[in-house]
Amino acid sequence: MSMLKDQPKNVTVNQLIAMGRNVLESYEKMDAAIDARLLALYVLQCTSSELILHGNDEVADHIKESYMYMIAKRIQGIPLQYITKSQEFMGLEFYVDERVLIPRQDTETLVETIIEYSKQNRVEKAVEVGVGSGCISVSLVHYIKGLNITAIDICENALAVAKKNVKAHQLEEHITLLQSDVFKDYDGEEESLDLIVSNPPYITFDECKGLMGEVKEHEPRKALTDEGDGLKFYREITKEGKKYLKKNGLLAYEIGYLQGEDVCNILKQEGFYNIKLIQDLAGKDRVVIGMKL
Ligand SMILES: C[S@@+](CC[C@H](N)C(=O)[O-])C[C@H]1O[C@@H](n2cnc3c(N)ncnc32)[C@H](O)[C@@H]1O
Structure with missing residues (x-):
């Protein structure tokens, strides 16, 4: 997927969500900010407050890759619920x-x-x-x-x-x-x-x-x-x-x-x-x- 190429190497949780939002916005996806956050909650398997608390923590490479993979599915029009299965x-x-x-x-x-x-x-x-x-x-x-x-x-x-x-x-x-x-x-x-x-x-x-x-x-x-x-x-x-x-x-x-x-x-x-x-x-x-x- 082309958008995976230019990703910065080490990113924090907040940076990852911003990356996801930017990609969704550039594809004119409605609710880009909400979807970017919900997918982060899903991939990190955490609660909203944990997401805020750990916003500056660095994200492991495999998490970043899964997240961007899901963002790619979302820009293909796959409904969020079919990605998060819930x-x-x-x-x-x-x-x-x-x-x-x-x-x-x-x-x-x-x-x-x-x-x-x-x-x-x-x-x-x-x-x-x-x-x-x-x-x-x-x-x-x-x-x-x-x-x-x-x-x-x-x-x-x-x-x-x-x-x-x-x-x-x-x-x-x-x-x-x-x-x-x-x-x-x-x-x-x-x-x-x-x-x-x-x-x-x-x-x-x-x-x-x-x-x-x-x-x-x-x-x-x-x-x-x-x-x-x-x-x-x-x-x-x-x-x-x-x-x-x-x-x-x-x-x-x-x-x-x-x-x-x-x-x-x-x-x-x-x-x-x-x-x-x-x-x-x-x-x-x-x-x-x-x-x-
Ligand atoms: C609008 S969905 C409702 C699903 C779920 N009850 C809901 O409210 O989210 C309609 C369901 O009817 C099923 N269905 C379609 N034709 C049917 C039939 N002839 N007999 C029984 N179920 C049928 C579909 O497979 C689908 O799962």
Whole structure:
């Protein structure tokens, strides 16, 4: 890599971070200073205060090389989380790599809505469709006592990442992973679930073309789009899932911010009641919930 050639021989932690920032800035990377610092924390395996405390310490050559290697990956557009293999979600740490969607802060609105609901309603048995990294299922089981989830994904690769996270959080007894195309290979009892939750691939085929390169080129396409109008999974999960939900069971979706009306209508058509549209922290429509009649 060309930028490795002109590096000074001995550098301190602060100088290393400045070098990283300069390279990222010269490639017009947004958040250059933040990324340079986060990668330093990762490569040095230290806390923010240790980074400040040891800013003038000299860095070993192999650390400098790993750091600049990661900076090079970042300028190629590889998302920071795929480099550091980690993302925080609901205050918990998740392993992530190119096999799964990076958990988004928007999705916390979905999880928080269900946690609030569980304070007034019994939520013991659930299915998640499209588990990906496992961030939703793991967080729900972590925060809702007595909850057991069957977590479905069509992709074997995604399930391998979910398995790693379920294990890391020691929740193997409460989360069962299942490879299935939506409910096709799910053989649970009818009218047995308190909750079905999903953050399905909801980006339309057309919108997918206009996505940022970092997302489009590095995150799994199957996690992003239904290759159609963005509503395919809401139709399918609502129709198929209805029979597995108990009477008054909850269906909870994350949605794209322009899909509120359409998704509410899908729930209405399938006979759900108490349908609500909930906004995220930015005030955008983000979650739809409804109850089975
Ligand atoms: C938007 S991602 C959500 C991942 C994770 N739950 C999250 O919120 O970060 C959607 C997930 O649905 C999975 N998926 C796509 N098509 C599916 C299908 N037909 N049946 C089950 N899962 C599917 C993808 O592999 C992906 O992991």
